[in-house]
Amino acid sequence: MFKFDVLKNSKYSRARLGKITTPHGDVLTPAFIFCGTKANIKGVTIDHVKNAGTQIMLSNTYHLMLQPGSELVRDAGGLHKFTGWSGPMFTDSGGFQVFSLGHGGVQSEIKGAQQFQGKKTLLKITEDGAFFKSYIDGRIVELTPEISTKVQIDLGADIIVCFDECTPYHVNKLYTSNSMEKSKRWGLRCLDTLNQYGNGQQALLAVIQGGVYSDLRAESAQFANENDFHGFAIGGSLGCTKSQMYQIVDMTSEMLDRSKYVHLLGIGGIEDIFNGVRCGIDTFDCVAPTRIARHGSAIVKRKYLTEKTARYLNLNNAIYKNDHNPIDHDCDCYTCRNFTRSYVHHLFKAKEILGGTLVSIHNMRTMNRLFEDIRKALDVDDLNSAQKEWCEY
Amino acid sequence: MFKFDVLKNSKYSRARLGKITTPHGDVLTPAFIFCGTKANIKGVTIDHVKNAGTQIMLSNTYHLMLQPGSELVRDAGGLHKFTGWSGPMFTDSGGFQVFSLGHGGVQSEIKGAQQFQGKKTLLKITEDGAFFKSYIDGRIVELTPEISTKVQIDLGADIIVCFDECTPYHVNKLYTSNSMEKSKRWGLRCLDTLNQYGNGQQALLAVIQGGVYSDLRAESAQFANENDFHGFAIGGSLGCTKSQMYQIVDMTSEMLDRSKYVHLLGIGGIEDIFNGVRCGIDTFDCVAPTRIARHGSAIVKRKYLTEKTARYLNLNNAIYKNDHNPIDHDCDCYTCRNFTRSYVHHLFKAKEILGGTLVSIHNMRTMNRLFEDIRKALDVDDLNSAQKEWCEY
Numbered sequence: 001m002f003k004f005d006v007l008k009n010s011k012y013s014r015a016r017l018g019k020i021t022t023p024h025g026d027v028l029t030p031a032f033i034f035c036g037t038k039a040n041i042k043g044v045t046i047d048h049v050k051n052a053g054t055q056i057m058l059s060n061t062y063h064l065m066l067q068p069g070s071e072l073v074r075d076a077g078g079l080h081k082f083t084g085w086s087g088p089m090f091t092d093s094g095g096f097q098v099f100s101l102g103h104g105g106v107q108s109e110i111k112g113a114q115q116f117q118g119k120k121t122l123l124k125i126t127e128d129g130a131f132f133k134s135y136i137d138g139r140i141v142e143l144t145p146e147i148s149t150k151v152q153i154d155l156g157a158d159i160i161v162c163f164d165e166c167t168p169y170h171v172n173k174l175y176t177s178n179s180m181e182k183s184k185r186w187g188l189r190c191l192d193t194l195n196q197y198g199n200g201q202q203a204l205l206a207v208i209q210g211g212v213y214s215d216l217r218a219e220s221a222q223f224a225n226e227n228d229f230h231g232f233a234i235g236g237s238l239g240c241t242k243s244q245m246y247q248i249v250d251m252t253s254e255m256l257d258r259s260k261y262v263h264l265l266g267i268g269g270i271e272d273i274f275n276g277v278r279c280g281i282d283t284f285d286c287v288a289p290t291r292i293a294r295h296g297s298a299i300v301k302r303k304y305l306t307e308k309t310a311r312y313l314n315l316n317n318a319i320y321k322n323d324h325n326p327i328d329h330d331c332d333c334y335t336c337r338n339f340t341r342s343y344v345h346h347l348f349k350a351k352e353i354l355g356g357t358l359v360s361i362h363n364m365r366t367m368n369r370l371f372e373d374i375r376k377a378l379d380v381d382d383l384n385s386a387q388k389e390w391c392e393y
Numbered sequence: 394m395f396k397f398d399v400l401k402n403s404k405y406s407r408a409r410l411g412k413i414t415t416p417h418g419d420v421l422t423p424a425f426i427f428c429g430t431k432a433n434i435k436g437v438t439i440d441h442v443k444n445a446g447t448q449i450m451l452s453n454t455y456h457l458m459l460q461p462g463s464e465l466v467r468d469a470g471g472l473h474k475f476t477g478w479s480g481p482m483f484t485d486s487g488g489f490q491v492f493s494l495g496h497g498g499v500q501s502e503i504k505g506a507q508q509f510q511g512k513k514t515l516l517k518i519t520e521d522g523a524f525f526k527s528y529i530d531g532r533i534v535e536l537t538p539e540i541s542t543k544v545q546i547d548l549g550a551d552i553i554v555c556f557d558e559c560t561p562y563h564v565n566k567l568y569t570s571n572s573m574e575k576s577k578r579w580g581l582r583c584l585d586t587l588n589q590y591g592n593g594q595q596a597l598l599a600v601i602q603g604g605v606y607s608d609l610r611a612e613s614a615q616f617a618n619e620n621d622f623h624g625f626a627i628g629g630s631l632g633c634t635k636s637q638m639y640q641i642v643d644m645t646s647e648m649l650d651r652s653k654y655v656h657l658l659g660i661g662g663i664e665d666i667f668n669g670v671r672c673g674i675d676t677f678d679c680v681a682p683t684r685i686a687r688h689g690s691a692i693v694k695r696k697y698l699t700e701k702t703a704r705y706l707n708l709n710n711a712i713y714k715n716d717h718n719p720i721d722h723d724c725d726c727y728t729c730r731n732f733t734r735s736y737v738h739h740l741f742k743a744k745e746i747l748g749g750t751l752v753s754i755h756n757m758r759t760m761n762r763l764f765e766d767i768r769k770a771l772d773v774d775d776l777n778s779a780q781k782e783w784c785e786y
Binding site for chain 1: 437469715
C-alpha cells in the first residue's frame with residue numbers, strides 16, 4: 001500500500017527528507033522520476049536504468065493508450081511486467097499531452113511563449129472530457145476523467161494522476177478559473193473511478209491548477225487538501241520567468257497539506273530542483289536528462305564545464321576528440337567507468353546510437369547522484385553546500 | 394602470444410574443435426565473430442555483448458582509419474581500451490570495403506550479381522595499392538599493404554588480415570589470376586610490415602583468393618602455406634549459388650595447412666555455417682545477425698517459425714502484438730529472460746531503438762548458442778543431430 005512519511009524537516013525552508021512506500025518498493029525523497037514515455041527509456045536497457053541508481057520511472061498514459069493500448073498492457077500483467085521495471089512506477093493522466101498537442105505544443109505554452117506552435121489536434125473540450133486526433137492514425141479519441149483513470153488502472157503504476165485541463169499561459173484569469181473549477185470536478189470523478197475500479201494499491205495525485213493567480217492556486221489547493229487524494233502534483237502554467245516559477249511553486253506548495261507527498265510536473269533543471277526542494281517538493285520529473293543525452297549533452301557539475309556559459313558538456317565538440325578522460329571523473333556510472341570522452345565523441349561523429357545510450361546512462365546516474373547529494377545535504381540540513389557544489393561555475 | 398590448437402578432429406569431415414589463444418583470452422572454435430564495424434556493436438553496450446556469451450568481436454579497418462583515425466585509437470590504448478571490449482579482437486584489412494565501395498557494392502558482387510550498384514569511390518588500383526574517396530569527407534585516401542598493416546598495428550587487434558584485392562565475381566579468369574598474384578605480393582609486404590613494426594603479439598591471416606577457379610585457389614593456398622602466416626582467411630568470390638559456395642569453400646579449405654587456423658570471411662547463414670564447419674572452417678563473421686535484428690528479425694531454430702518459408706521471426710508482424718511469450722523459450726539471453734514478443738513488437742511499432750537493441754542481444758546470444766551446440770556436437774562427433782535441431786522446419 002502507498003504511504004508517505006516525512007523523515008526529517010529542514011529548519012531553513014520547507015525542504016524535507018521523506019520516504020514513499022509503494023507495492024513495488026520505496027522511494028527516498030527528494031527523488032527524480034525518469035521519463036519512459038512509451039514504456040521504455042529510449043535506447044537504455046532496464047538493467048542500466050536500475051544500475052544507474054534509479055528509484056522510480058514514469059510512463060505516459062497518452063502515448064500508451066494509443067499504442068499499444070492499455071488493455072494490452074493490462075493483459076501483459078501491467079507496466080511492471082511489460083517493461084521489466086520491477087520498482088515503483090508513475091503514470092501521468094494524459095491531460096498534459098492532449099492539451100499540449102491540442103494547443104500546438106504545451107511545453108512552450110506552460111513556460112510562457114505567446115504563440116501557438118505545431119499542429120493542433122485537440123478537437124473539443126467539454127464538461128465530460130476532451131476529444132483529440134490520434135497522432136498514430138488520425139482516429140478521434142475521447143479522454144475523460146473516467147477513461148484516463150481506467151487506463152491508468154490497466155497500466156498498473158503505483159502512483160497515478162488525476163486527469164485535468166492543462167491550462168496554457170496565454171489565457172486570461174476567467175479562463176484559468178473556469179478551467180481550474182472544471183479540473184476540480186474532473187478530480188472527483190477520477191477519485192470515484194479509482195475507488196470503484198481500482199485494486200486499492202494505487203495512489204492518486206490531485207493536480208493543483210490556477211496558473212499564475214494566487215487566489216486560484218489557493219482554491220485548487222484547498223479542494224485537493226479536503227479530498228481523499230494520496231498526494232499532489234503541481235501543474236498548469238508556472239509563468240514565463242524563472243523567478244515567477246519559483247514564486248508560484250513556493251506559494252502553491254505552502255498551501256498544501258504537508259503530511260502528503262508533493263510532485264512538481266515537468267521540471268528538471270538543477271537550479272530549479274534546488275529551489276523546488278526548498279519549496280517542499282518531494283519528486284520531480286523531466287524528459288530533459290535523457291533527451292539532451294541523445295544529442296550528446298552530458299550533465300556534469302558546473303565547475304567541470306570548460307565553457308563558463310555552457311549548461312552541459314557537449315560531446316559533439318571537437319575538443320573531446322582526443323580527450324581520453326571519462327565524461328566525469330567524479331561519476332561512478334557505467335559509462336564513466338568504462339569509456340572515454342574520445343570514444344563517446346567518436347560514436348556521435350559516426351552517428352552510432354550507442355553514443356546516446358552511453359550519455360543517457362551517464363545523465364541518469366548523474367541525476368540520481370544529484371538527488372543522493374541533496375538527501376545527504378538535507379540529513380545534515382545544509383542544502384546550500386550541495387547547491388554550491390553542483391551549481392557554481 | 395597467438396596460438397591455435399586442434400583439440401579434436403571429426404571422423405566424418407574436416408570439422409574440428411579447436412582453441413585460439415590470444416593475448417586477450419581464448420576463443421573456442423568453431424566460433425562466430427560479431428561485427429562492431431565502427432568500434433561498437435550498433436545499439437548494444439559492451440556488457441550485453443559479453444553477457445551474450447560472445448568470445449570475439451571484429452572492427453573494420455576501413456571505417457576506423459577514416460573515423461576516428463588509427464592514431465587516435467592507438468593513443469587511446471588500442472581498440473580494446475577504446476571500446477571497453479577486453480576479449481579477443483579481430484580487424485580486417487580494409488580491402489573488402491575499398492573494393493566493395495569501389496565497384497559499387499561488393500556484397501552483391503561477391504555473391505555473383507552481374508551488375509554494379511551504388512556509387513563508385515575506388516579511384517585507382519596500382520601495384521602499390523589503392524586510392525579511394527573517403528565516404529566521410531570526399532578526400533582521396535591511399536591504402537597499401539603497408540598502410541593497412543600499420544593501421545591494424547595501431548588498432549591493436551589480436552588477429553589481423555592481409556590487405557588484398559577483393560576480386561569481384563564478374564571478372565574473367567585472367568583478371569582473377571593477376572589479382573590473386575598481386576594479393577600474394579601484397580601479402581608478403583603485409584608480413585614484412587608486421588615483422589618490422591608489430592609488437593610480436595598480433596597474428597596475421599593470409600587471404601586465400603582465386604575466385605571460382607580451383608587452380609588459382611590452389612596457387613593462392615600454396616603461397617599462404619609456404620609463408621609464415623598465423624592462419625588463413627578464405628576470401629574473394631565464392632560463386633553465385635549456395636552449392637558453388639560450398640564447393641569453393643570445401644576445395645579451398647582442403648588445400649590449406651591443417652595445423653593453422655582458418656576463417657571464412659563474411660558468411661553467417663546457419664546452413665552455411667554447418668557446411669563451413671564440415672569443410673574445416675574455424676571462425677565465421679557476418680553483419681547479418683545484428684543488422685537484421687535492428688529491423689526486427691530474430692534468429693530462432695527453424696522449428697519455432699510459424700511460417701514455414703520464413704527464415705526469421707519477424708517481430709514487426711501483428712501476430713506478436715498480444716503474444717506474451719519470450720522470443721524463444723529455449724533462449725537464456727537477457728531479452729528472452731525479461732521481455733515478451735508483445736513488448737518487443739510494441740517497441741518496433743513505436744519506433745523505439747530499444748527494440749533493435751533487445752533483438753540484437755537475442756541474436757548475438759542465439760549465434761553463440763548455435764556455436765556452443767556445434768562445439769558440443771563435435772565433442773561427440775554428431776554434427777548432423779545439431780544441424781537437424783537448428784535447421785529443420
